[in-house]
Amino acid sequence: MRHIAVINQKGGVGKTTTAASLGAALALHKRRVLMVDLDPQAHLTLHFNAEPGQDDLTVYEILTRSASAADALVNLGEYLCLIPAHTDLVAAESELVSVVGREVILRDALERFADRYDYLLIDCPPSLGILTLNALAAVTELLIPLQPHFLALQGLARLFETVSLVQARINPELRVCGIVLCLFEGGTRLAGEVVEDLRRFLEAARGTGTPWSEASVFKATIRRNIKLAECPGHGLSIFDYAPRSNGAQDYRALAEELINQAEPPAAVDELPTDEVQVGEQSPAVSDQAVRAAVAGGPNPSTQVAVEVALPPAAAPQSAEPAPSPSNTVTTVA
Numbered sequence: 001m002r003h004i005a006v007i008n009q010k011g012g013v014g015k016t017t018t019a020a021s022l023g024a025a026l027a028l029h030k031r032r033v034l035m036v037d038l039d040p041q042a043h044l045t046l047h048f049n050a051e052p053g054q055d056d057l058t059v060y061e062i063l064t065r066s067a068s069a070a071d072a073l074v075n076l077g078e079y080l081c082l083i084p085a086h087t088d089l090v091a092a093e094s095e096l097v098s099v100v101g102r103e104v105i106l107r108d109a110l111e112r113f114a115d116r117y118d119y120l121l122i123d124c125p126p127s128l129g130i131l132t133l134n135a136l137a138a139v140t141e142l143l144i145p146l147q148p149h150f151l152a153l154q155g156l157a158r159l160f161e162t163v164s165l166v167q168a169r170i171n172p173e174l175r176v177c178g179i180v181l182c183l184f185e186g187g188t189r190l191a192g193e194v195v196e197d198l199r200r201f202l203e204a205a206r207g208t209g210t211p212w213s214e215a216s217v218f219k220a221t222i223r224r225n226i227k228l229a230e231c232p233g234h235g236l237s238i239f240d241y242a243p244r245s246n247g248a249q250d251y252r253a254l255a256e257e258l259i260n261q262a263e264p265p266a267a268v269d270e271l272p273t274d275e276v277q278v279g280e281q282s283p284a285v286s287d288q289a290v291r292a293a294v295a296g297g298p299n300p301s302t303q304v305a306v307e308v309a310l311p312p313a314a315a316p317q318s319a320e321p322a323p324s325p326s327n328t329v330t331t332v333a
């Protein structure tokens with residue numbers, strides 16, 4: 001059983017597409033998958049045409065009204081389930097601000113319930129607020145979609161800083177299982193340079209004990225493919241909409257790599273070759289809110305020194321001066 005958050009505080013990098021397509025791919029491998037839509041934009045919910053009706057429960061009621069995960073569950077297929085979101089989830093960030101233990105509500109709601117599944121996949125919002133903090137507390141692994149472009153690595157440094165704090169204060173088991181390159185356009189010099197910098201950075205982190213010290217870039221890269229952008233409009237997974245597309249191939253490869261991380265290669269089932277079975281911004285609760293929430297965690301006295309030193313991102317030829325913060329982020333909390 002693996003509990004994974006698909007996370008990157010930047011919007012438009014492929015989080016929801018990855019949660020949806022990876023979930024569907026794992027289900028094709030007969031892995032029982034529970035997806036949770038934790039983004040007030042509810043794009044994962046829309047992707048599967050699973051918009052809640054007036055009386056249906058969603059992740060909002062789980063977070064703010066103590067609803068049970070079972071009561072909010074939507075079955076999408078034999079192996080695929082979703083806890084949907086509604087745009088009212090946007091209110092949860094402010095409603096939870098003064099709630100004691102607000103960062104572990106989702107973890108507690110999914111405890112035991114998620115054990116029925118082989119994979120829990122949480123689609124995170126494009127921010128580092130209380131919703132994201134709930135995802136970080138509820139999982140043990142982080143899968144980071146990254147679009148390789150200028151400043152992508154600076155964004156990663158900020159994310160790693162938060163991940164370190166959460167690991168130190170709330171969730172000691174938290175680790176990065178890998179970075180997946182999305183919307184990838186191979187052959188461009190910039191993409192090549194960013195990926196090279198990223199690999200060097202991860203290599204340098206080996207054995208350091210940081211949550212990303214065992215992480216690597218997945219061999220499967222997700223190429224830019226119009227079918228991936230089209231399939232949500234039809235309420236279908238990429239495997240139902242365009243099973244032979246590059247998008248379907250790439251997410252199939254990612255699912256197999258993920259499965260092989262934990263299971264021996266022989267455990268990956270044979271897939272049918274073509275037939276398949278499976279059916280901007282949330283309110284800015286800033287990093288400060290995360291720090292405040294983390295500071296109120298179980299070990300407020302813990303001293304944590306985080307140093308995330310990333311190599312300079314490949315700058316475009318006519319680059320403007322790189323905005324601060326600089327490539328080195330040092331936090332002492």
Ligand SMILES: Nc1ncnc2c1ncn2[C@@H]1O[C@H](COP(=O)(O)OP(=O)(O)O)[C@@H](O)[C@H]1O
Nearest residue numbers: 011012013014015016017183223224225228229
């Ligand atoms: N590999 C891809 N090829 C083409 N379009 C993609 C790809 N991945 C995502 N998209 C499209 O890009 C947009 C942003 O992707 P999305 O997964 O919603 O990102 P995020 O959840 O990080 O905001 C969406 O319109 C999506 O359909």
Ligand SMILES: [Mg+2]
Nearest residue numbers: 015016039043
């Ligand atoms: Mg999204």
